[in-house]
Amino acid sequence: MPSKLSGRLLGEGLVVAVLIAWLVLGRGLPEFILPGPVAVARRLFELFATPEFLWHVVTSAWRVLVSITAALLIGGGLAFLAYGVPWLDGVVDERIKPVLNSFPSIGWAILAAIWFDPGHFGVIFVEVAILIPFCLINIAEGLRNIDRELMEMGRSFTRHRARILWRLTLPLLVPYGLSATRIAYGIAWKIALVAELLGAPSGLGYLMLRAQTAADSTTFLATCFAIVLLFVAGERLVIVPLERRFAQR
Amino acid sequence: MSETGVALAPSLRQRGLGTRRFAAHLFTLLFLAAWQTASLIAPSYLLPGPVPTAQRLWVFITSARDLGHLGASLYHVAAAIAISFVIGSLLALIPYYVPVLRFAIERRIGPFLNAFSAIGWTLVSIMWFGVSPLTVIFAISAVLVPFALVNMAAGLANLDLEIMEMAGSFTRRKWRMFVRVIVPSLYPFIFATLRIMFGVAWKVTLTAELFGGNNGLGYMINLARQEFDTATIFAAIIIIIAFVHSMDRYVLGPLQANVSRHYAG
Numbered sequence A: 001m002p003s004k005l006s007g008r009l010l011g012e013g014l015v016v017a018v019l020i021a022w023l024v025l026g027r028g029l030p031e032f033i034l035p036g037p038v039a040v041a042r043r044l045f046e047l048f049a050t051p052e053f054l055w056h057v058v059t060s061a062w063r064v065l066v067s068i069t070a071a072l073l074i075g076g077g078l079a080f081l082a083y084g085v086p087w088l089d090g091v092v093d094e095r096i097k098p099v100l101n102s103f104p105s106i107g108w109a110i111l112a113a114i115w116f117d118p119g120h121f122g123v124i125f126v127e128v129a130i131l132i133p134f135c136l137i138n139i140a141e142g143l144r145n146i147d148r149e150l151m152e153m154g155r156s157f158t159r160h161r162a163r164i165l166w167r168l169t170l171p172l173l174v175p176y177g178l179s180a181t182r183i184a185y186g187i188a189w190k191i192a193l194v195a196e197l198l199g200a201p202s203g204l205g206y207l208m209l210r211a212q213t214a215a216d217s218t219t220f221l222a223t224c225f226a227i228v229l230l231f232v233a234g235e236r237l238v239i240v241p242l243e244r245r246f247a248q249r
Numbered sequence B: 001m002s003e004t005g006v007a008l009a010p011s012l013r014q015r016g017l018g019t020r021r022f023a024a025h026l027f028t029l030l031f032l033a034a035w036q037t038a039s040l041i042a043p044s045y046l047l048p049g050p051v052p053t054a055q056r057l058w059v060f061i062t063s064a065r066d067l068g069h070l071g072a073s074l075y076h077v078a079a080a081i082a083i084s085f086v087i088g089s090l091l092a093l094i095p096y097y098v099p100v101l102r103f104a105i106e107r108r109i110g111p112f113l114n115a116f117s118a119i120g121w122t123l124v125s126i127m128w129f130g131v132s133p134l135t136v137i138f139a140i141s142a143v144l145v146p147f148a149l150v151n152m153a154a155g156l157a158n159l160d161l162e163i164m165e166m167a168g169s170f171t172r173r174k175w176r177m178f179v180r181v182i183v184p185s186l187y188p189f190i191f192a193t194l195r196i197m198f199g200v201a202w203k204v205t206l207t208a209e210l211f212g213g214n215n216g217l218g219y220m221i222n223l224a225r226q227e228f229d230t231a232t233i234f235a236a237i238i239i240i241i242a243f244v245h246s247m248d249r250y251v252l253g254p255l256q257a258n259v260s261r262h263y264a265g
Helices: A002-028 A037-049 A051-084 A086-102 A105-115 A120-144 A148-157 A161-190 A192-198 A204-213 A217-248 B002-041 B050-062 B064-097 B099-115 B118-129 B133-157 B161-170 B174-212 B217-226 B230-264
Strands: none
Touching (some): A037 A217, A051 A161, A051 A192, A051 A217, A086 A120, A086 B002, A086 B174, A086 B230, A105 A120, A105 A192, A105 B174, A105 B230, A120 A192, A148 A161, A161 A217, A161 B099, A192 A204, A204 B118, A217 B099, A217 B118, B002 B050, B050 B064, B064 B133, B064 B174, B118 B133, B118 B174, B161 B174, B174 B217, B174 B230
C-alpha cells in the first residue's frame, strides 16, 4: 500500500513539477512562444464560460457525435454487407477497406474544401470518411468472431432472420461496436479535427488555426487543453461506463 | 452433418473465391466508369477524370522533383517512427523497472499524450521550430509516442512470469535477461506496434507537412491546392494509398505474421 501512495504522490508531483517548470520557462520567453500557465488557465476557463467560445466547443462536439454515429452506421453497414452477401466480400475487403484505410486524412479535407462550400456538411463528410475504416475493421472483426454454434442454436429456435439479428448477432457485436466507438472517438478528436482547419468557419479546429495565425498562443494552447479535457471527459463519463455495463452481461 | 460440411467446404470456397474476385474487379471497373462519367459533367478543377489523373501519375513517377517529395515524406515517417518508438518503449519500460513511477506514466503522462490532438502538436511545433523538417518530425513523433507506449506496455504486461522466473534462475544480470528474454518475448508486440505506427504516421504526416513543412507530399498537395491543380492532388493521394497499402500488405503484414508464428509457442 505505501508504494501505491508514493506512486500516486510521485505522479501528482510530476504534474506540479511540470506546471512549475512551465511557469518559470514562460517568464523567460515571449508570450507568443510560451504563455504562462495562469494566462492559459484563464483563457481555458473563458473558453467554457463565454457564449462565443462555448459555441465553438459545442459545434465541434456536435460534429464529432454526428460523425461517429454516421461512421458506425456506414462502416457497420459495409461490414454486414460483406457478411450477409458473400460475393460482395471481395468488394468490401479488397477494394473499399484498403482504399479508405490508406486514404490520407488531409486528402479528404482538401477534397471537401474543393467540392463543398465551407460549413457543417463538408466537415462532417471529412470526419465520417476518416472514421469509417476504423468502424468497418472493428465490426467486421466482430462478425468474423461470432460463435457459429451459437448461431446454429439460434437458427434451431427460429427462422426469422430479423429475430436472430436482433436477439443474437447484435448483442454479440456489442463489445466490438463499443471498441469501434472508442477508437473512433479518439481519432475524431485527435485527427479528424483537421476537417475544421480547411473547411469550416466555426469549431475548435478553426479556433486553433485562427489563434495560431494571429500568434495568439494563449488561446491556441487553451484550445488544445480544451480538446484534452473534452476527450478525457467523454471517455470517462460515457465510454467507460458503457463498456462496464456491457462487459458485465 | 459435419462430414458433409468438410467435404463441401473446398469446392464451395473455390467457387466463392472466383465470384469474389470477379465482383471485386467488376466493382473497380464500375467505379472507374462512374468516375469518368462524373468527370465529364463536373469541371476539371473539381474532378479531373481518370485519364488526366493517370497521366499525372505517370509524370509523378518519372519526375525527380515529385519523387523527391515522396522521399522527403518517407524520411519524415521513418525518422518519426524511430524516435517515437524509442521514446514510447522507454516510457513503457520505466514502470517495469521502477514500479513507483507506474502511476505517473500510465495515469498522467500516457493519457495526456493520448488526448492531445495531432493538429495541436503540428501548430505548436510550427510556433516553436518554424517551418522545417524538424517541425514535421516532431509533430508526427508526438502523435505516435502514445501508440508505442500503450502497445509496449501491453507487451510487458503479457510477459510470461514463469519464463521470467526461469531466466532469473539462470542469471542475475538484468541486462542479460533483458536482451535474451524480455526483448525476444516482446517481438510480436514490437512488430504490431510498428505496423500500427506506420498506418497512423501516414495519416498525420501530410497534415504536418501541409502546415509546417517545406518539402514532402503534404507540401506538394498544398501547392497544388493553391493552383487548383486537382489532378496533382489526386495523383499524390493515389500514390500514398498504393504505397501504404502495399507496404502493409506485402511487407509489414507477412513480417508480423512470421514473427507471431515464430514466437507464439
